[in-house]
Amino acid sequence: MRADNRAKGGAILFETGVEFAVWSQHVAEIQLCLFDETGNKELARLPMARENGHVHRLFVDGLKEGACYGIRADGIYAPENGLWFDPSKLLVDPYAKQLDRPFRHDPRLGIFGEDTQNLMPKAMVTRDTKVTLEKPLFKPGGFIYEVAVKPFTILHPDVPETQRGTVAALAHPSVIAHLKRIGVDAVELMPITAWIDERHLPPLGLANGWGYNPVAFMALDPRLVPGGMAELRDTVAKLRAEGIGVILDLVFNHTGESDRYGTTLSLRGLDNLSFYRHLPGRPGELVNDTGTGNTVACDHPYVRQLIIDSLRHFVLGAGVDGFRFDLAPVLGRTANGFEAHGGTLSAILDDDVLAERIMIAEPWDIGPGGYQLGNFPAPFLEWNDRVRDDIRCYWRGDDWKTGPLATALAGSSDIFSRNGATATRSVNFLAAHDGFTLKDLVAYSHKHNEANGEENRDGHNENHSWNNGIEGETPYPDIIEKRRGDLKALISTLFASRGSIMLTAGDEGGRTQRGNNNAYCQDNEITWVDWKALDEELIAHTAFVAALRKRFSVFSESGFFNGNGDIEWVSSSGKPMTVGKWETANFSTLGMLLTTRDRDSRRQVRLAVLFNRSNNAMDFVLPPPETAAWRLLSASGNSGKLGAAVTVPPRSAIFCVGN
Structure with a gap:
């Protein structure tokens, strides 16, 4: 045998x-x-x-x-x-x-x-247990919820203390109820495989709380998954029974062995020369395309097989829907640079177990030619930072952002229609684990990373953020309300966009990291979700727009619009946008008219999404719908018939249905 x-x-x-x-x-x-x-x-x-x-x-x-x-x-x-x-x-x-x-x-x-x-x-030594393999629940166009396992449940009042901060806690009825309330289609778990702290953290009294510093690609970290694969498998099954898929965020681009002054834990001690990339002709110098001190040689046959076997392990052993790959261009790197159809990326897509899984690329690293947005092979989905920045800048009030907003809402065809593609592969997001939280985006104009021990030198300097008049926390109700309004507008915009969407856990309720935009080393209250402090009004708004996204088919479809009646861009007059309006630097309103199937009524309807980023209420004239009248959609239900015009409040986005 x-x-x-x-x-x-x-x-x-x-x-x-x-x-x-x-x-x-x-x-x-x-x-x-x-x-x-x-x-x-x-x-x-x-x-x-x-x-x-x-x-x-x-x-x-x-x-x-x-x-x-x-x-x-x-x-x-x-x-x-x-x-x-x-x-x-x-x-x-x-x-x-x-x-x-x-x-x-x-x-x-x-x-x-x-x-x-x-x-x-x-x-x-473990005994492998295989699940009955089923197709992924998550479909492109769905809603991904990014979760850092420990911070998400460590303070949850309903989860037993023995489970808090673990993968098992994700299957608690109260947690599942919250996920279902806001319409989550899949949770994307930030790294749960075994990792080690960066060497500069212990002397500072800090610890890596995100897990993006792996050592073993298959072994689950005992701090997050004390029950091992059985715990992960059980949690995946319970979430799946509630219609929620699980995507694992995996790191194959580097390991926690770091640079030449780092640790010898696994690959370095077994065969450093084979497993890591080195500068040509200088085998003693590690390539640092990741910014972490080393870069895994993903094109090496053994490493490629290790990656494939790791992915198969989590699919066959736990039944996960798919994977998100950190700094994914490294998976396609060879001595000649990034190759979209190179051996490792092709092997992932061609594997019989992996072929139907959801694959998501973070399409950048810091190496030469490291920005590869739109260049990964289909059906890879890709994090789209252009959408992130354009939507942020639009609501901040930057000039010349009306056109980029429309492009983002329509699925970024400028990026994803290359080589004749007819559907978007964009994962649209406003904030992720790396950077400001959504609430901090509208409360801080500058990063505040002093707690990280690097004199605020770390983290991105340009966040396309604004503070609504005062930097950071404030007792003033008017500023608090302005920030809440901005968050509602941002969330509405995200949920109205074509493509898959992603929200980071806690952002639906106004979680803050006190202005820290690089909180990987804050395994404490800075990153832990304080469930008692979440904003119920924001959560209710997120649940409302998530329900609209599920109700109207246009939002969960991924094909590009053809312009033949399926989408129309209008100004506040109700007339089509002109070149002059598109090219007006500070243009502050935009209407998106869509033809869509209403899954509630099972009929074709017209849907209007109206954006007003100005500080004043604006009247929009809506063209007559084909039947009956326009109605405003709100969290409390459909309003009565609208008149010839609808008033869009300052700095908001609203939804109207013509039926």
Whole structure:
């Protein structure tokens, strides 16, 4: 049986024992280290046999599920030549599927000759359990809710204290009720695989709370998922039963081993020269296309297989809908730059298990040619920062933003219609984990990252934000109300846009990070969602526009408009926009008239979305609908018939249906 199921990597459990396999081209010798059930006492060191293809293999008779192990790799230590072999370092198997404890940063993890056995998590032998595979619930055009697992539920009053801050908490009835209320189609979980703090954080008393510093690509972090794959699988199933999909945010572009002054935890100690990108002709210098100190060589055959196997692991083992890829151009990087149809991206799309999954790219990194918005192969969806910035700038009052607003609302065909494409692949968002929260966007003109310990040098300087008169928190009711109005307008605009949309957890209720736009290191009240402080009026508004998005088919469709009666842009006079109006720098109103199916009435109707970014109420004349009259849509239900004109309040967006 072993001959037919030989491990490509990791540990495979059989009735009579466990087979281990590790890949390394440049190593001299690999030893398997076995530990007792506590993971603290070493029981044996066993040499692994080298086979063709640089696979090192060993079968251990009698070993059972739950056995703890690590790896030691011996060879040349010559960092200037890209070789970091140090047998004093206990390493985590790149194919580890469960760890007995989280990673904790310690300077000794990066010092040659320092034994790290007592500092390192131990991998555990697991038994794979497969789910019955079903098609993804999430469809392009749906509503994605970005969730940082711990911050989302750590303060939730209804979740038991033993579950708060874990993946299991996402399946609590109160949490699910909130997700359903605001119309979430899929939760996108920020990294839940095992990570380590950046080395500068512990001396500052800070900790990485986002998880974008991975070590093991398959192993779930015990802090967030103490129940391992069974916990993730159960949570996915419970969310799925309520019509909510799960998308995992995964990081394959770099690891927490960082630059040459970083730690030796796994890939570096096994074969640094193979697993990371290095400057041409300078193997001792790591490429830093990620801004984190290293860049994973995703085009290496072994790394490619590791990525594919990791994705398959979460689909087959937990039934997730799909994945979002952090700094995704790295997945397509070769020695020649980004290749949209390169080996790794193609392998993801061609895999029989992954072919139907939802794939979302963050389409930029900081390397040469790193901005690749619109260039990923279909059916990849892509985060669209152009939409983010254009909608922000429109509502801030910037000149020349009426045209960009319309382009964003219509699905960004200027970006996604390349090569004859007929549908948008845009993921539209206003704020994400990286940057200001939505509330801070309208309350801070400048970043305030002093708590991060870098003298406010970190984070983006240009946020296209505004403060409505006072920087930060204020007791003045008029400013609070202005900010609430701006948030409603922003949320309405997002939910009226063509393409998939994304909102970050807590933004629907006015969560603040006190002006911190780089809060990755704030695992505390700065990033934790304070459920008791959320703005009920904002939540109700989000639920209202989310319901409209589900009611009217035009918003969840992804095909580009053809202009033959399906969409019309009008000025406040009700007449089509002219070139002169489009080119008016400070034009403050816009009407979007849509033909759509009303899923409630099961009829074709006309829908008007009217935008007024000025500080004064504006009257809009609506062209006569084909039947009956126009009605204003509001959270309290349809209003009575509108007259010849409808008044749009200052700095707002409203919806009217012609039926």
